[in-house]
Amino acid sequence: MALTAICAKIRSPIFSIKNPEAFQVGITLPIPQPSTLVGALAYCIGVHREIGLKALNIARDMILAARATIESQAVVVSPVILRRFRILDKGFEAKVSKAVPPFKRFLDLISQGLIDEARKIIEVELTDALYREYVTSAIFKCVWILSEEVKPEALYLIQRLGDTESLCTVVEVWEASCKKIEIKVVETKYPLPHYGEDLVNVEGSYLYIKMCDEHRTLKGYIIPCERKMHSTRKGIRFIAYTPSTVKIRYSIPHEVFDVDGELIVR
DSSP states (O other), X not given: OOOEEEEEEEEEEEEOOBOTTOOSSBOBOSSOOHHHHHHHHHHXXXXXXXXXXXXXXXXXXHEEEEEEEEOSSOEEEEEEEEEXXXXXXXXXXXXXXXXXXXXXXXXHHHHTTOHHHHHHIIIIITEEEEEEEEEEEEEEEEEEEESSOOOGGGGGGOOBSSSTTOBOEEEEEEEEOEEEEEEEEEEESSOEXXXXXXXXXXXXXXXXXXXXXXXXXXXXXXXXXXXXXEEOTTOOEXXXXXXXXXXXXXEEEEXXXXXXXXXXXX
């Protein structure tokens, strides 16, 4: 099996992917999770080859590992209260059997000229709000390790990473040399799956977070970065993620990809 790797440097003004274990509040992951990167490449393949949704299975079959790391010196976490209009889902649902759906009542009131009453349905019944985190002014380096060749230029088609509003700009793409090795000590800046019994020691600053892997299976990952509270000169406090490097020691050799001298654990 031939190995190849394609890379992209991606700038994201606002970035948010809900932590899979977060409940009711949209706490974001610090980086794109592997499943998100699979989806991004699938979109590129689907558009580039004009094959649509078939590209998702193709991408899943060819991707051996997909990882991202923060390239910025630090990225700031910005919490917001997001107000949403739920017209297309809640508007057509009746709370009790045989009740008139809210949007149907809205149309009836509009036809009668009762504008104020109609507005209450849209602005009260069909809205909700939630706490949401965003990572701002982030630059990510994303790496896809593949068993088949894909032209790196296709990555310029990526329009967003994460949630709908997480628009991004692909700054640079390139192809990298890649080889597979097996070693016991790994120094890396990329997330790696947590292997319980085989892992002997972890050195460096990291977060332990569950993310979806390349096949959307929830797994624990060691993410080399810090989440810390900072203060400005005027005393304004804010939370930021800063990238780091970790050194992992295993009791037995682990399969690792060497991508232009950087190590990625599968």
